[in-house]
Amino acid sequence: MILKPDYNVESLFDIDFKEIKALGINAVLFDLDSTVMPSKSGEYPPEVITLFQELKQNFVLAIVSNNKNKDYISKVQTISNFTVIGNANKPSPKIMRNFLKSVSVKPEETVVIGDRPLTDILAGKLLGAKTILVDSITKDKENKLTRFVRKLERLVIRK
Ligand SMILES: [Mg+2]
Known part of the structure; x- marks a missing residue:
């Protein structure tokens, strides 16, 4: 199945x-x-x-976003010490491929990480990279809170 990621994790921090x-x-x-x-x-x-600080020691990092808002992307670039690309037109892998050429990294030495199968994961597959699907970073926080509340509920029920 072309949309099936190599890894499917709940959180970015589980990778x-x-x-x-x-x-x-x-x-x-x-x-x-x-x-x-x-x-x-x-x-x-x-x-x-x-996480970025740790990863920078071992990997070339980049952000490849479909966001078309130039002001937003340049704002994100100012707070990032690696390349940030907007208007990437995923699932087309073209922009990713061009970036990898510019840093001399092959697609098969690359992992694409994102929250959307139809854009991020498909782009990674078409690129020939490994792919990791993550849950939305905010959804994860909500999940943690929900889990915490459930734990509390169980504690209360036991008393
Ligand atoms: Mg996204």
């Missing part, structure tokens, strides 16, 4: 990047909205900034 590196991956292409920041927020959560 084992040591395992990814061991597969021979040298570049990580992230989707932007809902993947590494809440949609249209223009700000990375602190834990994402920490």
Whole structure:
């Protein structure tokens, strides 16, 4: 199935990047909205900034977004110390392919990470990269809260 990602994880923070590196991956292409920041927020959560700092030591990083708002993309570029590309026209893999050429990384040494099968994952597949589907970064927070509330409920029920 062409839309089936290589990995399907609940959270960006569940990805084992040591395992990814061991597969021979040298570049990580992230989707932007809902993947590494809440949609249209223009700000990375602190834990994402920490993750990027760790990943920069081992991978070429880039953000490839379909967002067409030039002001928004350039704002995100100012808070990122790697390439941020907007208006990427995913699922076309063309922009990703051009970026990889510019940094001399092959598609098969690349992983594409995003929250949308029809754009992010399909683009990664067409590119010939590994793909990881993540849940929306805000949905994950809601899930954690829901889980926490459930735990509390169980504690209350036991008393
Ligand atoms: Mg997205």
